[in-house]
Amino acid sequence: MTAEQLYPILSKYAESQGIRLNKDREFVMDILRGLLTNEARYGYRSCPCRLAWGTKEQDADIICPCVYRDPDIKEYGSCYCELYVSAEWNEGNSEHRQVPERRPKEKRKML
Amino acid sequence: MVKKQPKIKLYTLSTCSHCLRTKKFFKDNGIEAELTDVDLLTGDEREKVMAEVRKLNPDCTFPTICIDDKVVVGFNEERIRKALGE
Numbered sequence: 001m002t003a004e005q006l007y008p009i010l011s012k013y014a015e016s017q018g019i020r021l022n023k024d025r026e027f028v029m030d031i032l033r034g035l036l037t038n039e040a041r042y043g044y045r046s047c048p049c050r051l052a053w054g055t056k057e058q059d060a061d062i063i064c065p066c067v068y069r070d071p072d073i074k075e076y077g078s079c080y081c082e083l084y085v086s087a088e089w090n091e092g093n094s095e096h097r098q099v100p101e102r103r104p105k106e107k108r109k110m111l
Numbered sequence: 112m113v114k115k116q117p118k119i120k121l122y123t124l125s126t127c128s129h130c131l132r133t134k135k136f137f138k139d140n141g142i143e144a145e146l147t148d149v150d151l152l153t154g155d156e157r158e159k160v161m162a163e164v165r166k167l168n169p170d171c172t173f174p175t176i177c178i179d180d181k182v183v184v185g186f187n188e189e190r191i192r193k194a195l196g197e
Contacts, residue, residue: 027128034126048126049173051150081128098185101172110161110171 003032014084019073022082023090031083035064049081050101051109061107068102117195119144122164122175125151129186133174136188142195149173 007021007028014021022028034048046052047062061067069079076099077089088094101108121137123130125148137144149160161171167182168175176183181194 027132030128030131034124034128037126048124049129051124051171051173098187101170105170108171110165 001036003029003036006032006036019084020087020090022078022085028083031081047081050103053109058107058109062103066103072099072102116143117179118177119179120177121146122160122167122173122177123148124173127173130174133176133186133191136186136191 007025010032011021031048035045038044038046038048038052042052042054042056042059044056044059045064046059047064047066050062052059052062056063064081065084066079069084072079073084073086073089076097077094078085078096078099080099080101082099086094089096119137119142121130121133121144123133123146130148134144134146147160149157149164152160164171164175167177168184170184172184174184174186176191176194178191178194183190183194
């Protein structure tokens with residue numbers, strides 16, 4: 001699977017969820033390449049913006065789409081990576097803020 | 112007078128798009144920076160670098176950008192320029 005092949009699949013999926021992929025395609029392609037790198041590295045699509053533990057059990061909450069995506073979109077208009085966004089965010093009708101890390105500290109790979 | 116080049120360290124993930132933008136910003140602006148992709152490190156080397164990251168940014172999120180004694184977390188061009196003294 002290449003990032004080019006993954007793009008239409010995730011785009012369709014996002015729309016089915018009532019959200020969108022970030023309209024900055026170049027930015028999204030970088031994220032998709034990161035996701036596929038992590039899939040090859042760990043065997044699952046761990047969030048490319050977070051340091052993974054490398055075991056599925058410990059990274060379950062950050063396998064994309066992460067469990068923090070929906071609350072982040074609700075509060076900030078985008079997920080932590082800015083891959084998934086609300087339609088309003090994409091149209092520039094809501095402020096683009098840096099999304100703070102919602103993953104609890106004890107679940108993060110700190111060392 | 113030539114302005115002294117600040118000491119810049121970028122702690123990033125090789126897979127992260129915000130980190131890629133950060134690296135591109137410094138490269139495009141011809142600003143020298145020391146780059147470390149933490150996800151590519153293993154064992155003791157990773158532990159040593161993560162201890163540095165934690166000191167600068169207790170949240171241990173990426174990118175963590177250190178410009179002399181100033182720390183910018185995340186890719187925020189305005190804050191980076193400010194830390195660079197522009």
